[in-house]
Amino acid sequence: MDITVINICDNVSSLQGAAAPCCGNSQGAQVSPPRIDQPFVNGVIETPGGPVPRIAASLTKKDLLGAIRVRFGIRRMHYTVDPGLYASGDPGPNDPVFVTANYKLSFDRLREAVSGRNGWILVLDTKGINVWCAAGKGTFGTEELIGRIASSSLGKVVNHRTLILPQLSGPGVAAFEVKRRSGFKVVYGPVKASDIPAFLDAGLAATPSMRTKTFPVVERLVLVPVEIIGAAKIALLALAILFLASLFLTGTSLDMAFRYSYNAILAMVIGITAGAFCTPLLLPWLPGRSFSIKGLLPGVAGAILFFAIQGDNGTRNGTLQVYAWLLLIPVLSTYLAMNFTGSSTFTSLSGVKKEMRWAVPLQIAGAVFGCVLWFTSFFVH
Incomplete structure (x- = not known):
């Protein structure tokens, strides 16, 4: 099932006043061009504004493996390209x-979408953050765009004064300010890069479907690996601490420590699965608007599953420990579910802040309370 937000405004810059988020300035922007030894650069084009690296039109196996790697959170914040101006194909001064x-x-x-066409690609320094998130954080912003236009000598490279920006960059860019200070007009392209060829063929006119941001199941699940791996790293540290605590509190009994640790492992696996997998998978059908509420139902279901597996062993300390995890599993699920607020079409920055004030x-x-129950279980017989 697709989740759709209709009518993302054509001129989203109207959402922002003249005081655009600042993430750089035209005085301090990088002057040197991007490095030509980057793997995707296959040549240089000489222009009146200086040499411009030409990029390969198609993605290589290394590019695809790199994409898979960052989806699993491996060197995620280092998966960047040099900011500056690039050439795609054999562009001239009148190309987009x-x-x-x-x-x-x-x-x-983007370079895959415009493969086979001539054009220029101006890359902003968003600190390795994608367009949508960078626009919200201010790194894909008015000042950075104006500064990058100046530092790349774009006015000398092209004859026209039109820039095609991703539609989702709109919240970070004040188009009228860019026009006033740089002379370049901002035109917002489609939401998806794959629609750019049709957008160009239509004379920079977007259809309603090009202005619609969906959040289908594939896009939701592609976010799961990095969330699970991030949660698993913290869980491993927590498990190590819990094992040492169990060992100490049980009088260095390895048997009891492993028994307590087994419960912890099972509970954390269920909690992480509920919050980081089941919640995005079932998102359209889960009740509530807040992501913490959406993560509650899978968390409660996970707690019931944990109880069905572990049950009540008839001892007071065992019962307390089970009750502790019955409480902690939904907490973990709701917390992990909130990580998806920044990558969905469901919410806004103000909505996230409002939710965090009561949910956290x-x-x-x-x-x-769950941790207190867990520690108390060691002293109840």
């Missing part, structure tokens, strides 16, 4: 200028 982020996945999506204190309270 596309603007994107220096997160390599964003860059690769409840999660902390639940976690503290």
Whole structure:
């Protein structure tokens, strides 16, 4: 099932006043061109504004493996390209200028979409963050765009004064300010890079479907690996601490420590699966608007599953330990579910802040109470 937000505004820059988020300035922007020894650069084009690296039109096996790697959170914040101006194909002074982020996945999506066409790609320094998130954080912003236009000598490279920006960059860019200070007009392209060829063929006119941001199941699940791996790293540290605590509190009994650790491992696996996999998978059907509420139902289901597996062993300390995890599993699930707020079409920055004001204190309270029950179980017989 697709989740759709209709009518993302054509001129999203109207959402922002003249005081655009600042992430750089035209005085301090990088002057030197991008490095030509980057793997995807296959030549240089001489222009009146200086040499411009030419990029390969198609993605290589190394590009595809790199994309898979970052999906699993491996060197995620280092998967970048140099900011600056690039050439795609054999562009001339009248060919279009596309603007994107220096997160390599964003860059690769664009160069793949315009493969076989001549054009210029202006890459902004978004600190390795994708277009949508960078626009919200301010790194894909008015000041950075104006500064990058100046530092790349774009006005000398092309005769026209039109920039094609990703539609999802709109919240970070004040188009009228860019026009006033640089002379370049901002035109917002389609949401998806794959629609750019049709957008160009239509004379820079977008259809309603090009202005619609969907959040289908494939896009939701592609976010799962990095969330699970991130949660698993923290869980391993927590398990090590819990094992040592169990060993100490049981009088160095390895048998009891492993028994307690087994419960912890099972509970954390269930909690992580509920929050980082089941929640995005079932997102359209889960009740509530807040992601913490959406993550609650899978968390409760996970707690029931944990109880069905472990049950009540008839001892008071065993019962307390089970109750502790019955509380901690939903807490973990709701917390992990909230990580998807920044990558969905469901919410806004103000909505996220509002949710965090009430959800996080409840999660902390639940976690503290669950931990108290867990530690208390060692002293009850």
